[in-house]
Amino acid sequence: MRKILLVEDDLSLIEGLKFALSKHGFDVTVSRTLQEAKKCFDQDEYHMILLDLMLPDGSGFELCRAVRQTSNVPIIFLTASDEEANVVMGLDLGGDDYMTKPLKLNELVSRMNAAWRRSGVAKEQAAELSANGITVKLLEGRVLKNGIDLELTAAEYRLLCMFMQNPKIVLSKEQIMQKLWDGRESFIDDNTLAVYISRLRDKIEDHPKQPSFLITIRGMGYKWNIE
Template sequence: MRNILLVEDDLSLIEALKFFLSKHGFETTVSRTVKEAKEHFDEDEFHLILLDLMLPDGSGFDLCKAIRQTSDVTIIFLTASDEEANVVMGLDLGGDDYMTKPLKLNELVSRMNAAWRRSGFANDQAQDMSAGGITVKLLEGRVLKNGTELKLTTAEYRLLCLFMQNPKLVLSKEQIMEKLWDSRESFIDDNTLAVYISRLREKIEDDPKQPSYLTTIRGMGYKWNVK
């Protein structure tokens, strides 16, 4: 999943964006203040930042300037004003693009994908992963099996990507949970992971009771069998 930092204090817009972006393969972390954004940015790695200009404790311009001291992560400004001075200042400070509110969500996703393709992060990674008829379109957050799209939850998508990135390797339950869920999601346990694995098999396997893609290695963990 592409990890997005959304810096915005409008609750209604936050909920709309989180829901819409999740449908397009983005996982969104929300910060409602400059202080929260700095804390989240220091704690995690983000592929793109959506940054409002006016925040309760400061300006998006100041946050952009601070981020640019240490990172070239893609930044798209969200602004209620399309005044040329604001646009020019945002771009001069290191912003990559801007959009004027009210947002057109489909256009926003198109701009995010375009920025993603231009970024070094995107260039360093394949746009697709394929194995045995299953294709993950990383830039779109979509999964196909023999050309037919599969409807995966966020957890199932994350699991599938992890396994396909580690073919023929046995991954222990501890390794999987460490890579995919942090301490804030400590409710994930062995039983919950087993449920996620089962649901993923229901969607990708020809016969989930006799899996050929994702197999259980008793006493050790799980293995993706297809290169």
């Protein structure tokens, strides 16, 4: 059964979509706010996200941006706005499709199936990141070192994915903090980032005090080095 994360705050639409999609064999989880959706995504694996643009505590664009840091799960925007700027922004951020309300269920299901078909090969290829004996299973949210599962926090996981997706590229501290936390967590500073880096090294490096994977480039930032 394919698991769907429905991010929508309109109660009448939620009930209708959940009932209809369940009849089509989908397992639907509902989130009515941006923060609730982020928590659901961090805690479970989904095969698709149906994402409203306007949420009580923020924009669906923000969730799309966060999801694309670690996952290629298909995302379809559901919104009352069909303005070209919003459509372009949604697709540029990594959305797979865009539907305006009121929705036609048969068309929605067809678009969902089309998104799965289009993404099939690409998602198989991008389902894992692997280097230096470290494997990240993106769709499962798992990290293994030499085949053994590692227990990472959400922040450590995001950091590792970011570095592995940008091998041999020096990333400044500012780039890392902006990309991972997008300015939402004001308590994140250079010292806090250094703590996250140190904790991640303790878990992934053979010799954390002399790291060979996640290395510091003095005066510039950090780099994921491939041996």
